[in-house]
Amino acid sequence: MLIIGIAGGTGCGKTTVVDQILNELPEGEVGVISQDHYYKDTSHLTLDERTNINFDHPRSIDFDLIAKHLKELKDGIPVDQPVYSFVKHNRTGDTIRTMPRKVMIVEGILILTNRELRDMFDIKIFVHADSDERLIRRLKRDIAERGRDLDEVLTRYQTTLKPMHQQFIEPMKEYADIIIPNNKYNTVAVDIVKTIINERIS
Ligand SMILES: Nc1ncnc2c1ncn2[C@@H]1O[C@H](COP(=O)(O)OP(=O)(O)O)[C@@H](O)[C@H]1O
């Protein structure tokens, strides 16, 4: 199994890059684990308390479960990724069955901060977009898809997202084998990653 880690700040385009990679590749050869599914269970907290969680700090992520699932997939065992609601700030109780594939992509803002995961990745990719570009994309996406308003996104950006990005995410570029500039759609870089994957699955 080839395991590819794709990191980068919120709104840099990780999910979009993953979709572009999957597009045109034979179905059933590449699987995806998304860090967004692995925010810790917060059922013991009120909605107000959950809203105030710093979701850009590594402690908000259940890295042990990601590593366990990745090991199981390597051993050929299917796993059930939790489904997460960005509206309720909690797991929904549902799961998504994920089958082992020849190539597994693990994507998320903080995945390179975890040593155990980093060591499991054969290729580490960092997707870069400038912070103003990322904020604009995040605003549009969170208002359209994640039940947020302008004030929520900007307050979270100033209080936690920006400082956590500077402290934890940006320094992870040091570990990357490939940095994809993604201020604009970068089809050349996506094609290079696709070529690497095609070599592995053919
Ligand atoms: N290169 C790009 N240029 C313009 N918009 C983009 C680009 N990549 C992604 N987007 C848009 O920005 C938003 C955030 O992208 P997404 O892939 O969800 O980022 P991430 O997963 O890194 O948070 C989405 O609405 C997406 O359509």
Ligand SMILES: Nc1ccn([C@@H]2O[C@H](COP(=O)(O)O)[C@@H](O)[C@H]2O)c(=O)n1
């Ligand atoms: N309940 C939550 C959980 C996380 N976030 C934000 O999601 C961002 C990471 O997801 P991307 O798809 O953008 O990579 C992260 O920056 C968290 O602030 C949230 O808003 N609410």
